[in-house]
Amino acid sequence: MSNLANKVVWITGASSGIGEALAINYSKRGAKVILSSRREEELNRVANSCSGETFCQVLDLSKTDDFERIVNTILNRFKRIDILINNGGISQRSEASKTTLEVDRKLMEVNYFGTVALTKAVLPVMQNQKGGHFVAISSLSGKFGFFLRSAYSASKFALVGFYESLRLEEEKNNINVSIVFPGFVLTKISQNALSGDGQKHGLLDNNQKGGISAEKCASDIIKGVQKEKHQIISGGAEKWGVLIHRLFPRFFYKILRKKSGN
Ligand SMILES: NC(=O)c1ccc[n+]([C@@H]2O[C@H](COP(=O)([O-])OP(=O)(O)OC[C@H]3O[C@@H](n4cnc5c(N)ncnc54)[C@H](OP(=O)(O)O)[C@@H]3O)[C@@H](O)[C@H]2O)c1
Incomplete structure (x- = not known):
């Protein structure tokens, strides 16, 4: 897509899964790609698989005090930021009754506050350049709750409220906002998910095993962002849950009760 040539696209959670894809x-399509996450070697590995100009910027979503400095580093190098994809995040695999409040806070800290803080650090840049596009990766768990996901689902619902409001406020500055709702995607999200005591879950869940590929999800996201869609839903059969939930909520929860959280 030629209109992506030389666009500056910043992706968090770029060391793995959907962010990697x-x-x-994006790099194949000619964009200049900034890759961010905590693990530098993994970012370098992904950058080596990219085709065009890339830049690896280590960033921890729970260390928001660093963001102003990091945004300045990016601006000094690229002069602008066209698209920020807020993709970095962690999931949960534990019932609410067995989850410490510390874990609830950790999920909100990374998935919600870290994401919002980075967006706020980039917002003045997009306002000054009179244009830009924020993309927030929520989840189908940001549409309805699911087993073993109380804190995760809450963090993904919270993103929806923030980014829908931001879209309304920033339309006047030619700033777009797309919110993405992936279903099950085959990545390391379940291995990296937190158990109730904060340990890594460490297992590849059946739901993820049967999920769509990270490449398919990335392609759906890129197409949706190009079309400036407000909502992008990507997944297998589970994505129909959004419609069924809206039209036939009782029937929807009857089906959902029979599903497993892993
Ligand atoms: N896979 C699914 O089924 C699914 C479904 C719905 C939504 N999602 C969402 O999609 C996004 C990407 O997940 P994924 O499926 O690709 O999982 P993944 O393979 O586990 O990737 C998660 C990414 O987030 C980064 N990350 C985690 N904690 C971070 C922190 N504190 N600071 C900065 N980066 C951090 C990780 O990098 P480092 O470890 O290097 O920091 C990694 O690059 C997440 O927001 C997830 O909630 C996934």
């Missing part, structure tokens, strides 16, 4: 796909 987004980085590779």
Whole structure:
């Protein structure tokens, strides 16, 4: 897509899964890609699979005090930021009754506050350049709750409230906002998910095993962002849950009760 040539696209969570697939796909389309997450070697590995100009910027979503400095580093190098994809995040695999409040806070800290803080650090840049696009990766768990996901689902619902409001406020500055709701995607999200005591879950869940590929999800996201869609839903059969939930809520929860959280 030629209108992506030389666009500056910043992706968090670019060291793995959906973020990795987004980085590779955007770079193939001619975008300059900034890759961020905590693990530098993994970012370098992904950057080596990209085709065009890339820049690896280590960033921890729970260390928001660093963001102003990091945004300045990016601006000094690229002069602008066209698209920020807020993709970095962690999941949960534990019932609410067995989850410490510390874990609830950790999920909100990374998935919600870290994401919002980075967006707030980039917002003045997009306001000054009179244009830009924020993309927030929520989840189908940001549409309805699910087993073993109380804190995760809450963090993904919270993103929806923030970014829908931001879209209304920033339309006047030619700033777009797309919110993405992936279903099950085959990545390391379940291995990296937190158990109730904060330990890593460490297992590949059946739901993820049967999920769509990260490449398919990335391609759906890129197409949706190009079309400036407000909502992008990506997944297998589970994505129909959004419609069924809206039209036939009782029937929806009857089906959902029979599903497993892993
Ligand atoms: N896979 C699914 O089924 C699914 C479904 C719905 C939504 N999602 C969402 O999609 C996004 C990407 O997840 P994924 O499926 O690709 O999982 P993944 O393979 O586990 O990737 C998660 C990414 O987030 C980064 N990350 C985690 N904690 C971070 C922190 N504190 N600071 C900065 N980066 C951090 C990780 O990098 P480092 O470890 O290097 O920091 C990694 O690059 C997440 O927001 C997830 O909630 C996934």
